[in-house]
Every structure is written in structure tokens, then in C-alpha cells.
Amino acid sequence: MNAQTNTTTAASPDVIVAKNLTAGYRHKIVWRDATFSIPKGEFVGVLGPNGAGKTTLFRLLLGAMKPLDGSIALNTDEPRQGHAHVGYVPQRRPVDDATNIEALEFVRLGLNGHRWGLDRGAAKERKTAMKALKAVDAEALARQPLSALSGGELQRIFLAQALVGDPEVLLLDEPLSNLDIRREASLVQLIHKVVKERGVTVLLIAHDLNPLLPVLDRVMYITNGQVATGKPETVITSASLSALYGAPIEVLRDSRGRLAVLGIEEAAHAH
């Protein structure tokens, strides 16, 4: 099964290739028979109702769980924990008002946190971490304790930590939740910039499609036990979205051709 994916992906620029992939736990299949491929350098929005299995896809890509059936390959490899090519920002992070660790040190953990033994080469690593902070416009926050940062600032630091190891794929699990509209838009623009500058492939889980519409290269919908992917212009229509969510969703176009999606948040939480 692995050999088969190796031969198919070797010739193509696809970073992620899934074939007849079925995901789930011993007694419960989350979704089945997904076949898709994601080319290098794309910004992919992963959408779907709560509990549909969006995070399950990330767990497969991180090697935290194995497919029940079919295959998934990341750069022609079977995903495994500790894969250097993957940067990951999970949904919730334990930062409270006593977490006094400075942003720079936190980012540096993304570089050497998995290494055994005492801390060596700190000066060089701090430079690399500083570069990652610069890439997300957060150099000024380097010496700030995490507890002093706002939600939007924290997301930038998490992004820098995920980027510091120079990954090819970034998995971002709901980085936009709990941000206001302005910060949402600025974080999306920032991620877009990183995608373009570094050629990183981004999979971003979100509930609301609207902040992502201007930058998405591809949309992946996970709902009703199925995974569907497509270009935004084909997927983001009233008919296809309503069918996916099983609820009335409207896609509107304004006078400048910009899209807006209505009803998706309600549909996502209703499930």
C-alpha cells in the first residue's frame, strides 16, 4: 500500500496524497473513502461541522493515528510523529497568567524541544527563532512573556513556533477562533504571505469561510462521513454548500465580485 503511493506521488508536485482513505476509531468510522491530493504551496481551508473529523485528518497527517483503510502520504512518506516537514498549531494551548516564558524561548522549543540532553547552541537557536518571529511580524514580542500577549499575538507566536523548523506543511487547527474580525483578517493575510514567500502548504481548519475567501487556493469539506475537495469557485456555491451541510446556505456576490457565505456558522454548530 505504501509502495503504491510512492510510485504515484514521485512524479507529481503533490505534498499530500490520500487514496481511498478511511479514518476512525475501533468502533466508529469518522469518514470513509477519501481520495484527494494537495499540491505544494497551496492554502487549503478545511471546513465542516463540529465533530465531522477535521482534527482527525490532522491526527492522521501527524502520525498520531493510523488509517483504518486506504493510504495517506506526506511527501511520499507515511506520516509519523516527529516528522520534520510538518509544523503544527493545535486548537487550544495552555497559556495562563502565570506562564511567564518569553515568546522567543517558546518559539525555540519548536527547534530543539525534542532533543535529549542539556541546552546547547542556544545563541544560534535564538537567532533562528528570531527569524521565525520576524516572518510573522512579531519581533517586537520576542522578550514578552506569553501571559502578557493578546489572542492574536499568541497565534503569531504559535505560528512562528510551527515555522521555526522550516516545515513544508503547516497544520493550523482553528487559529481564527476567539479572534475579532480585524485580527482574523490580519492573521489570514499573514499566513497567506508565509504560504507565498516560503512555498509552504497550509491546511487551516476554520468554522467561518468568509475571512479565508480572498486567499484560499482550495477548499476541503468534511461532512456526513465524506471528504470533498475542490477549487473555491466550484465548491463555494449555494447549491454545493447547502448539500454539504444539509442546511440552507447562501453564497452572495457583491458589486465588486467579492463572495460572502451566509448560514455556515449556524449549520456548523447545529450538528
Add this chain to the structure above:
Amino acid sequence: MRTDIFAAAHGSEFGFNLVTDLREMWQYAFMQHAFEAGTIVAIVAGVIGYFVVIRRSSFAAHGLSHIGFAGAAGAVLLGLNPLAGLLVFTTGGGLAMAGLGRKAAARDVEIGTVLAFMLGLGVLFISLYKGYATQAYSILFGEILGISATDVWVTGIVAALVLAVMAVLYRPLLFASLDEDVAAAKGVPVRALGIIFMVLVAITTSIAVQVVGVLLIFALMVTPAATAERLAKRPAQGIAIAIIVALLSTWSGLFVSYYVPYPVSFFITSVTFGVYLITRLVIATRRRVPVARP
């Protein structure tokens, strides 16, 4: 042992000269042992304590010390060294807590329930033993002035082992403590680390009981580290501060108690508490006015 210290201190007066004062104190073997064991325990407690605090498992550490009380009392009853009982019980307790996962170590009700039962068990063991009052007192509140040369050696070897393991685990444990999900994704064995760490906490608790007793473990293991967490923005600095606070409190506690007939543990806990309080107050008054951020 309490009578020894009174006898030793009798006639000795505070001389306002640290060198001669210390030289005089260290003529007594029990004072030497106390300083040696106290120093070793303060260093290990500072290192382990920092991780206990950033992992938010201080109540688990507190619970372990109470589990240790039953072990120490049981050992005394059987005529064994209390340290052996402490090590067996706290390690068992640590493994059980770690086996239930990190979230279990944060469950106050379950830990509190086991803790109360273990204290009850300890009381039974102690009452079955004839020297009831003194033994219970020294296990509960520490008896640093009763530490023998052998105890110092055992403490030193155990501490060296704990520190050696910590030197290997340092960065992955830090990563797993601050950022468990990402650490796991990076291939850090977070569950195994959690189990090893709880064993290290158990061992550290056991040797620290000699100095401050099971009821006051918090003062050496958690309070200095909590102060450090507030002051340090880098983990290495945090560990250094935790060690310094633990050392200063132990040394000053021993020093003062040589002249004043009150328990060493009281002075140690007072110093760590005082430093913590001052730190919080200073931080609270210096906290800048929040400004709008982009």
C-alpha cells in the same frame, strides 16, 4: 535530638561574624549534616519544583508527600529506615498518578481523597508504634537536625541520580510541560516522560521530607519554584532562581534555629513564603497599565 541542639546552642551567642558563627555551628556533626543534606535537598527541590510548577501538578506533589507519610510510618513500625518507606510509597503513588495520565494528576478531588486515606493509614501505623509523638512529629514536620552521616550520603547519591536524569530529559520535558500537543507531534514521548517525571517527584519528595516533613513539602518544592516562575522569562533562569530561594531559605532557617529554640521548618517555610509574597507584591505594583495592541 532536640535536646542536643538546645545543649549546643546553650551558651552560644550570635556573634555578628558569619565566618566564626558558622565555624562554631559546624563543630557539631548534626549541624554539619543538616547543612549538607539541606543544601542537596534545596538544589534538587528547586530543579524538580520548577517543572512541578510549570506542569501545574503541585497538588499531585503535595499528595505524594502524604502518601509518603503512610510509607514512613509503616517503615518505622517495621523497624526500617523511614526513608525506605517513603521511597516505596511515593514512587508507587507517583506511578499510579502518572499511569492515569497528566490530566489525572490535576484532579484535586481524587488526589485529596487518597491523600486523606493515606494520612489516616499513617496515623494508624504511628499509633501502633510506641514512640508515637516524636516519630509522628519528625515525619510530619521534618527533623533536619536528626540527619545522620549515612542519611547525608544516601541523600547525595539519590539527588545525583535525579539530577543526572533531569539533565537528559531537560528539553523534551520542558517542551512536553509547556506545549504537550506540539511536543507529541514532534515525536516527544510525552506519556513516558510524565511517568518518569512523577517518579523523580516521588524521590525528591522522599529526601525533602527529612528537611521539612510531609506537611511542609510545598515550602521547598513549590513555593520557591512559584516565585521563580513569576520572575524568570527563561526556563534556565527560572530553575536557577528556584534553587537560590530554596537554598537561602534552608541555610537561613538552619542558621537562625541554632540561636533560637524554634523548629527549623518554621523558618524555612517563613522565608520561602516571605520571598513569594514580596515577589507577587512587587510584580503587582510594577505591572504596567495595559495598552491597546494591534
